[in-house]
Each structure stands twice: as C-alpha cells, then as structure tokens.
Amino acid sequence: MKKVAIIGASGMAGREIYRLADQENDWIVTGIVRDDQKAHKVLGKTAHLFVADVLAMPIEQLTGFDVIVDAFGTAPVYAGQQVTLAKKLVEVAHQSQVKLIFILGAGSLHTGEDRHLVMEDLAKTPNAETWINTPRQQKRELDFLQGVDNVDWLGISPSITFKAGPATDYELGQDDLLGTTPDKSVTTAGTMAKLIVSEIKTPAHHGRITVVNKA
Template sequence: MKIGIIGGNGKAGAAVYQEALKRGHQPTAIVRNAAKAQGVLGADATLLVKDGFELTREDLTAFDVVIDAFGVPMGSPLAYLHLDLLTRIVHELRETQTRLGVIIGAASLTMPDGRPLLDHLMATPGHEDWIGVPLNQTYEHAFLQMIDNVDWFAVSPQREFKLGPASSYVMGDQKVMFDADGRSELTTGNMALAILDELETPTHIRQRFTVRNQEAD
C-alpha cells in the first residue's frame, strides 16, 4: 500500500511511517525540510519534499492513502492551519479513490459527564494561551462529518498523547477512556498500530474512532 504521510517527521507521523515500513507498505513522508526528516526517519527515508499547502490532486492521488498528521505547537498563533490544510486536502481528494486518514486530537471526545472534553479544557485557568490547537481540531471533526464524497476516517488520541512504543491498544468511539488506574493515555506507537490496522482492515468509513493504551498484564 502506498501511504503518504503529511507531517511524516512529526511525533505521530514518524510513528505511522515506521509502523507502515515495518509491515511492508510503501510510506512516503511529505515534509518541508528533507534534512530534518532524514534526521528523524533515517537517511534512506522516502520523502516528498513539499509544503502541504502546495500539494496537488496529482500528488495526493499517487497514494492509496494520505494520512494528515500535520500539527503546530500548542500555543501557536497558527492553530487555524489545521483546518485550512484539511479543507484543501479534502477539496483535492473529492470523488477520488484515495483514502484520507486524519489525526484530530482529543478535544471533541466526550467526558463521562456527557460534556465535550473541549468544555473542560475551556474551563482550565490559562487556557487562552494554548486552546487554539484543540479548538481547531474540533473544527476539523465537525468539518469531516459534512463530507460524503471522500473516503475519510479520523482518529483521536486520549487526553495524554505522548511519545512511546507500540504495545497494544483498546478501541473506543466518541468518549474519553480511562484505564484501571484512571489514566487516559495513548502512545505514538499505539496510535500508529491503530491507524495501520484500520488501513489494512477498514472498519471506520467516514467515522472517527479513538484508542487508549492497553494495560500491561
């Protein structure tokens, strides 16, 4: 499977790239800086060096799947680029055979009290300094639900999303999940496992799902 990964040298994108390579697929990291990407993925990494906003329909449809792992730092004034890039990609992929996977963050998940996690984040003191990314990722989720002529899926991590190895995961749908110790966590490795499992056995057609780490025995 030919898999293009926008932001393929980032925290989530690099994990997806390595897991795809491990499974015998043909991943390509779509990046702006070749040297930086090679530093993360290795000197022999397959790259498409191009700004995401310059990707054409021909660029994107050369892949069986495009994964949007684009991200800006928490607190960045450019958080709106999450939605801007997604709308551009969707425009180019309408009525094509290329599948689209989008990593959209956890803010649109629902907490046990029935409210969106975003509501809880908005009530956190000092949220004004970093809420832009979670807010725009909820916009991405809302936007995707309007799209019926692109074969998309979206995946949300849990409240804590951090670098870590692949082990195993627990599948969820629209809710924040907690393990037996009350943790709501997902590693980048387990995110990559879930995404590659979805690509190899599609079960979420125009749907969002979420995963958390499986507790060790």
C-alpha cells in the first residue's frame, strides 16, 4: 500500500488531488487540514483526514508517508509560511526518504525574449501590492528547494492562470511560461491533480516543471 498525504486537501487544488488519488485501490490517502468541517463538506463524510496545523505538527507525525503533496495555501500576508513548510518537509524527507511534491507559483517562471520573471509583470498589475507577496514567497520557496540535492522533490508551477476546473490533456515545460497568450496560459486544478497523481504512480520528473492545459 502506498501512503499519500495531501497538505491543504480542502483547497482548490488539494481537493482535486485528494479525490483523484483516493480512487487508487492500493493507496491510503490522508488529507492534512486545519478545518475538518470544511474538508468533510468538500471531500465527503468518509474522507480520511488528519486535523492539525501542519506547521506545528511534530516531524515524527509526517514520517510515515511514502509521498507528501504540499498544496498548502494561505493569505498573502502569511505567504512566508510556504517557505517555512518547505524547510520542514525537507527535514521530514531527510528522516524518512519520503517523496515531496510541491505546488509552486507561476511568478518564478521566465517569459519574453529576455526571459524575465513572470513576477516582474505581475508586480505591474493593478492592486498587485495586496497579493504580490504570495508569488514572491513562492519564488523564495523554489530558490530554497533548488539548493536541496539530497531529497527526492518535485515542484510544479501552474501557468499564469490557475483556477478551478476539470482535467484536460496537458503540456509540460521546465522554467519558461507556457501558453502564447494570457487566455491560453491556463492550468486547471483538475489538470494539476492529473499530473500529480501520474507522477506518484510513475515518477518521471525531478526538480521544477510547469504545466499548461491543452485546448
């Protein structure tokens, strides 16, 4: 049996990952959530949950899994917690050889002929100051992970628009934004779940990759 934990299993991406992973007969899937009422509402009354603040959990409670998927989300003002959690999960992996899968952001991808960061464009949009800390911290998270060479980790950046929606066929890339125009640079939560479950079943990538829905 493969033991899979999904941090943030009641969120937009986490719930899709949980639902798809839970269809695998030989997997035990656990959602790590802060609000069990919300989680049971979106995942069903029989969902297998561990209710806790993952940042406060003892590392020993996270070492019994084969795979941990980090779909953690929080308000922009607290986005630095994503870096804190990444560091904690790497320590878990040092102790247990767990595979780590992180959902990153699009801001750390490159775009344009000069391959500037998408985050530079995002910072110029109206009211960016209210949410720009999230992509900034996601870039810090990636910078940290790219300095880790003794842990099996995969980080997946969605395209410029990451939204709820069903799975489609997808295209993968490395460090450059996919999709020629904003309306084509879209990743749905269903597609992200499809890719993550595929990577758990048959690992094919390491480090950072990016995914875009195919029209």
